[in-house]
Amino acid sequence: MKLIILKNHLKAGLDAVGRAVTSNLNLPVLGNILIKTTNNQIKLSATNLEIAITKSVYGKIIEDGSITIPYGVLANIINNVSSERINLETKQNNLIIKTDNYEAKLSGIAESEFPIVPKVKEGKEYLEINGGLLKDNVERVIIAAGISDLRPEISGMLFRIESSELKLVATDTFRLAEGKIPNSQIKNNFKQGMDVIVPLKTAQEISKVIDAEDAVEIHIDNNQILFKTKELEMVSRLIEGKFPDYNSIVPKDTDIQVSTTKEDFISALKLTGSLGSRISEVKLKTGNKKVLEVYSSDNALGENNYLVPAKINGAESQISFNWRFLLDGIKAISGDQVLIGLNGESKPAMINAPGDATYFYVLMPIKQ
Amino acid sequence: MINEELWQSVLSEMELQVSRANFLTWLKNSRLVENSDEYITIALPNHFAKEWVETKYDKLILGSVRNFITSVKKVEYVVEGGLVKASITHKVRQVLNDKQLAIEEFKVDPETNLNPRYNLNSFVVGSSNELAYSAATAVVQSIGSKYNPLFIYGGVGLGKTHLIQGMGNEIKNLHKNKVKVKYVTSEKFTNDVVTAIRNRRGDDIKNTYRNIDVLIIDDIQFIGGKEKTEEEFFHTFNALHENNKQIIISSDRPPKAIPILEERLRSRFEAGLIADISLPDYETRVAIIKNKTQERGAALDNESIDLIAKRVQKNIREIEGVLNKIVFYQTSYQKPISIGQVEKIISELAERSRANINPNQVIKAVASFFEIAANDLTGKSRNKEFIEARQITMYLLRDMLDMSYPYIANKIGKRDHTTVIYACKKLSKDLDKNQPLIDKFTAIREMINKMG
Structure with missing residues (x-):
């Protein structure tokens, strides 16, 4: 693999996917991010086996390929290099970072060791919403959320898709917040209503990694949810169970x-x-x-x-x-x-x- | 070879072939779900594990399985979230004092809707609810075959909900969650029907209510007159009943006294066992008071218990109200309560409920019970259905509010006061022997008390 990337683009990409990086003693590769070229796109991915974030970044591809690199050290280097243009090149399991006045060789792990991000089927039934609107609603609802090991179904945010609106709901049993987004502000292609519970961590990431300007597509398939914008894809598991019937307490x-x-x-x-x-x-x-x-x-x-x-x-x-x-x-x-x-x-x-x-x-x- | 052994053997082989890290991450929390001669199905804890195992280890696993069962041609993989408990334990963000109140309803189990607070052990049995209780225990022992449906009726605050939720919890415990129980109020059922219609999810009702073994429905009387809901309930009822699933129903009055309930539903309700819960007698009330005081961790002398049992007769919730006040008094003053104070608390509660009632509420309650307009009730029509309602109103105004005959006559459509005297005499005679009439009175009185 051989790439030339502008520092800003690479940094933005690392910031987004970095949110899914974890340290895992069993599987050190989870502390790495995957850099890979496919279909003339450079893609960065990271996962903690609960969510996976993939972001496309602009750059010039000279030679296709892939590698995984420890996130911490890579982010630190990219944040601190002074040049605009950065050359990336793989040699076996090493990544060579080159700028006008700096060169580094980082040892990585082959892509074959990196988890495969599960696919979420992108069917005709999905929901499209402005990123800013989604973020605002997630933020004003998440304040009422709480983590409970005993009650997994309330340690998440309910996305209730109804034929006329999208409702977001969270509670820690002491308080409860509900935000509504009417269909006039979203594109709702779901034929039927649906309830899904998104883990709290995923909801937090939505408000961090999604750009307010972008349109976000939400796909749901087989107990997984996909938030997708032009450049970013975030896949998360959903929490199994039934959110309590909260209407009766309002x-x-x-x-x-x-x-x-x-x-x-x-x-x-x-x-x-x-x-x-x-x-x-x-x-x-x-x-x-x-x-x-x-x-x-x-x-x-x-x-x-x-x-x-x-x-x-x-x-x-x-x-x-x-x-x-x-x-x-x-x-x-x-x-x-x-x-x-x-x-x-x-x-x-x-x-x-x-x-x-x-x-x-x-x-x-x-x-x- | 049984599934567990087979899978254990496969896993031990796999452990030798893949790295320890990979084994722990992807394979350790897995289970063999199904084993037919042709293929086997393996459950993995998340989608990542499924993707990984499917792409990387499929051949190894298949090979290893075929060492034990040669006919297997294919391994399928599914995700089963329950295989691994959430490993991330978070710190509670903030130390909360136990004084912070939580939303009680969320303690309810969302699958069954049962509140774990209710159980049959704490249900005090007396002559007033003996039949209902023994029917309940019989049903718990043999679900679906003994009394189906079991229809329990009785006034407000006499323990219907306690009994039927207690049954639900008992069944759940007895069968270790293998029997699917669902408790629902008829209000919630109606809401579900409305939501299903609105969101074009008609199948939701079928999925939620027909795949269960025990359906408990509370306050069925509110279903009357809501056509679509009645219809959905009718179909649900039939589907469950035909498959010998247990149905438990509660109501504030017997089936035949629920106005505008479709005949086909009424006859079905009457097909099983109908048991009533009536006002508890003195001894039962004493037992209830003793139980409730103990639950609250308080102590009360026999004299006070006797006084409460004698004075608060009609509603257990009122007894609870009195006890709460007493407990509050005792904890805030740190001393036992005097009999005089108890007396005062009881009178306060009694007065409060009385002071809140006005003649219009009585008229409104009777009208809504008989499903007629208040204007017809006070109007001139001598239609038979109005006459009974009118007489009951007169009697109640006299009995509950102690109003004069001429005043009542004036209030109910400017009639002659002798009409009122006649009505009151007639009803007080009938009330001695006519059980359906007594039921009607109990129900109406409760409606009035609720308004007050």
């Missing part, structure tokens, strides 16, 4: 509605959070129609009270929440107004933006 009505500005509420939480004690507890007190009181106290440190201008409907109440969880939800709301629906001290609260039906965040209180 409050349909709320007893008390608090409407306030996001900015005010965020500063209230950050400030009172500093005295939120070990369990991060803040109390929301309603009573006055125009002011929401945010109160917290700590036995050792003291107490404080923040008055947030708000519009409040409903009776007097006092409900405790974990302020970090509350803040996660408030931050995920789009726009500058936020609506908090309260339902008593042991029922979930509902957080969303007025007039925005595409997102909500449900949070359980702290027992008083």
